Amino acid sequence: MLAAQRQALILEQIRRTGGVRVTELVESLDVSDMTVRRDLDALAGRGAVRKVHGGAVAAEGARTEEPGFEAKSTRQENEKHAIARAVADLVEPHSAVGLSAGTTTATVARYLTYVPGLTVVTNSLRVAEVFYQSARPDQTVALTGGFRTPSDALVGPVALTAVRGLNLDVLVLGVHGMQVRAGFTTPNLMEAETDQALVDASASLVVAADHTKWGTVGMSTIAPLDRCDVLVTDAGIDEEARTTLSEHVGRLVVADVHREET
Known part of the structure; x- marks a missing residue:
């Protein structure tokens, strides 16, 4: 799977659930811990996600954004x-x-x-x-x-x-x-x-x-x-x-x- 495809899947999961763990992604994508962390770094660099300890969450939206x-x-x-x-x-x-x-x-x-x-x-x-x-x-x-x-x-x-x-x-x-x-x-x-x-x-x-x-x-x-x-x-x-x-x-x-x- 190409890096862009993995990152799209990761981003979709974060958008759906609000956050992901590195360990979960290693298992679901069948790649190494290092590969997942590089993907998260790339997504964070684009402002698509925010990295947290052990994983990533959805990037902070507008300060008035209020999810249901x-x-x-x-x-x-x-x-x-x-x-x-x-x-x-x-x-x-x-x-x-x-x-x-x-x-x-x-x-x-x-x-x-x-x-x-x-x-x-x-x-x-x-x-x-x-x-x-x-x-x-x-x-x-x-x-x-x-x-x-x-x-x-x-x-x-x-x-x-x-x-x-x-x-x-x-x-x-x-x-x-x-x-x-x-x-x-x-x-x-x-x-x-x-x-x-x-x-x-x-x-x-x-x-x-x-x-x-x-x-x-x-x-x-x-x-x-x-x-x-x-x-x-x-x-x-x-x-x-x-x-x-x-x-x-x-x-x-x-x-x-x-x-x-x-």
């Missing part, structure tokens, strides 16, 4: 489950918990259904659906209402009115990107405003973000890195990023993805 929930739900699935499990371990029974919108927080919600006595406030239709299907009688869920975004977040004045004045023990925040200068970001202005209100209402902030979010910058900042009490990510985050994040967030937790893969 379904498009994001199949990306980094093992990482999201590992992160969600670690986040759920941080949440105390009988606490008041805020959950923002996103595919990672929707995964977190699945694990939080096992934590007794929670009162959950969310602006996410998907998160609310998880708790609705669980139907635990000892858990209470409040959905903010508002206008719906492509990520199935509810935003706008109705959502803001519902959130402001609340006092939450902890907020689990999903983000589009994180960077030292920009902090935690989203491409949606109205979603940023709702998330900021949730941050202000919470005594503690837990950010759930897989390694592909590092270095990505959305148009709107939700909060600076140093506002985060605990950042939960996965082992795909590189050492330089770990060092930088450890200097800015209260605590960095790296979830064990291997447990989910096996």
Whole structure:
């Protein structure tokens, strides 16, 4: 197979799933590790992909680009489950918990259904659906209402009115990107405003973000890195990023993805 053909297949897989691992490509393309890395270097050089530890992800698009929930739900699935499990371990029974919108927080919600006595406030239709299907009688869920975004977040004045004045023990925040200068970001202005209100209402902030979010910058900042009490990510985050994040967030937790893969 010619290099151009391999690179076209790699690019198609990244566009379909959001990211690839070098080990997966070695097996599926039946080529060496070095060949795959050269192909990824070539694609990255053209700006078609962004290299990350162990593989590559789709190149950062416009800062206002907002993929839909379904498009994001199949990306980094093992990482999201590992992160969600670690986040759920941080949440105390009988606490008041805020959950923002996103595919990672929707995964977190699945694990939080096992934590007794929670009162959950969310602006996410998907998160609310998880708790609705669980139907635990000892858990209470409040959905903010508002206008719906492509990520199935509810935003706008109705959502803001519902959130402001609340006092939450902890907020689990999903983000589009994180960077030292920009902090935690989203491409949606109205979603940023709702998330900021949730941050202000919470005594503690837990950010759930897989390694592909590092270095990505959305148009709107939700909060600076140093506002985060605990950042939960996965082992795909590189050492330089770990060092930088450890200097800015209260605590960095790296979830064990291997447990989910096996």
